[in-house]
Amino acid sequence: MEPTRILIFDTTLRDGEQSPGASLNVHEKLEIAHQLAKLNVDIIEAGFPISSPAQFEAVRRIAEEVNCIIAALARANEKDIKAAADALLPAPRKRIHTFASTSDYHILGKFGHEKYGRSLEEKRKTILKMSIDAVTYAKTFTDDVEFSAEDAGRTDIGYLSEVIEAAIEAGATTVNIPDTTGYTLPFEFGNKIAELKKRVKNIDKAIISVHCHNDLGLAVANSLSAILNGARQVECTINGIGERAGNASLEEIVMILNVRKDLLNYYTNINTREIYNTSKMVSAFTGLLVQRNKAIVGENAFAHESGIHQDGVLKNRETYEIMTPESVGIPKNKIVLGRHSGRHGLKVRLQELGYTVNDEELQKVYDAFIELADKKKEVFDDDLRMLMGDEIQKREEIYELDYLHVNAGTNLVPNAVVRIKVGDKIIEESATGDGPVDAVFNSIERALSIKSELESYQVRSVTAGREAMGEVIVRIRSGGKSFTGRGISTDIIEASAKSYLNALNQKELYFKEEPLNKKEQISEVI
Known part of the structure; x- marks a missing residue:
């Protein structure tokens, strides 16, 4: 070497x-x-x-x-x-x-x-x-x-x-x-x-x-x-x-x-x-978000807000930038596809983003893409990343959201109705809460007879604009271990329901896969 x-x-x-x-x-x-x-x-x-x-x-x-x-x-x-x-x-x-x-x-x-x-x-x-x-x-x-x-x-x-x-x-x-x-x-x-x-x-x-x-x-x-x-x-x-x-x-x-x-x-x-x-x-x-000021890949890594910095960068990028966004793969234009785009265009762009899909997987992603494209005029790279993550997670779902209805308002007690697929069964329940998200979580817990401690709840916009995809990331604690779930939708309440179910899916899969050596305390730290 x-x-x-x-x-x-x-x-x-x-x-x-x-x-x-x-x-x-x-x-x-x-x-x-x-x-x-x-x-x-x-x-x-x-x-x-x-x-x-x-x-x-x-x-x-x-x-x-x-x-x-x-x-x-x-x-x-x-x-x-x-x-x-x-x-x-x-x-x-x-x-x-x-x-x-x-x-x-x-x-x-x-x-x-x-x-x-x-x-x-x-x-x-x-x-x-x-x-x-x-x-x-x-x-x-x-x-x-x-x-x-x-x-x-x-x-x-x-x-x-x-x-x-x-x-x-x-x-x-x-x-x-x-x-x-x-x-x-x-x-x-x-x-x-x-x-x-x-x-x-x-x-x-x-x-x-x-x-x-x-x-x-x-x-x-x-x-x-x-x-x-x-x-x-x-x-x-x-x-x-x-x-x-x-x-x-x-x-x-x-x-x-x-x-x-x-x-x-x-x-x-x-x-x-x-x-x-x-x-x-x-x-x-x-589900671990990159902090905005993270070096190299953070959202602010190549952003310039002060007037002096902006003026310097416009005249010569090297004034305030020691590397270019392109050198680490940050694209200049993130708008990629729309409702009239075909499967081939979608597949090529997914490959450029690092994803490999076969024909069956492509069809599932394409269906989700078309559904999203009907709600949005422009589909961004980050939207596609979220769709891919969503589709991959669905492969191992135990619980799947089938239907959601929420009533909420200034003078109303928030109420949510959920219908959840568990294998071949459909379970429907309703519950109230302090707000629409709390009502949704309560109805899910009632439907599945599950109670978990909610450690954190984060909401962020995946891309810009009023039609942006919303991503919700929740962390729950159960059985002495934390589990992170994520959900995406243009409807933040639906994204919340999906994220909570995803965290529960992670929990079920973890406890289903018993460690091979139960009696030993496994140390993975070096």
Whole structure:
């Protein structure tokens, strides 16, 4: 590998999905994986196969269909590694990514039982052996094995060096140094990478990777510091989503290396013109909105409001812009189709936006498109993204809205009637509420004999104008877990009903797919 090339390891489908309420179904993961391949990432971490049947199936489908190095996560034990290997079986290029805890915090917390050793020193020896055994076993399935030292950011450099050296000796071709808790500062993290290069005698036999979390807002800065000190793979996510405060943002790292070539003599193979499409797709499927002032892909990233800025940009874009919107794939004209557009035009535009559809799927999307086009004069790219997300979610619906009627007014007690399809059954109920949305939610709960805690309710306009599509995103809590649902319609009350039912569908699917190892507490954080 060229010394100035930085590999991009995308973990949106694994760590990114760990964002609270951001669960993705198999079809959504597959669509995102295809788009990541179009973005030209080097490695896609498709999931954690041992954790549930849905995770296993998603990894298997991606391994089967997507032309990229596909990675699967596994803890340092044979059961996890075998599940990862089985899920990856169809992949022409595969990687098993196994990990073990190395910091004293994790060793004493997660491996406190005496069976791992009575003293910290004994426990460290146990972890070392587990790491060696895990890499050795993974190597029997593929030559491409990555080992991660969980919580390396807070791990003693002496012990970390010992574990990394042993993992490489056992056959690891990539060694990942995660800042699992987002604790380190850039100079500190960079020094740790530099020290590993000095101390680990066989470090030249493996690629150094980093996986930084954003708890202190330093994930991207830490990743860059690691690159300057010898790391050649960065693990990151689209829009920076992930556990807690998220991960290093792919688009920020890539564009920093792209824009600051004067100081950073490194490059990636990312097709930057697919960044915007990928960001939009991930946001639509996860229900995690991108903040307006988010770097690179936020709504305000290329907006100029002050008169001085506007004047400068009009005279010369470089006055206030260090990159162009086109360089990250933001189109100049988002109006694409209307009611007279045909199936072929729709299919071509969907492909340009990153979606793959067969003839049967195209017909369903086209029907929804025509219905929308009858309500709107102009259909925008974001409308199409919402339609695609809606159609993909319908594939796994348990509850489906069949009919909705709402009475509300200044001097009326809001009342809603809903009719819900549950398999072959139709259930109809009515209820009142503090407002029309509350009445709709109450009627749904009464119809399904379900009660959930509503954690958040967000409404936004997908595109501009009075005829704009409205998107409602709700997050509910049930059984100790949060679930996000989204619904779209030109009628915001209908969108609210759809979003609530979608969240309930996510909940039902989650509890239907029992984890394969119920008795164990699965840790997915590295």
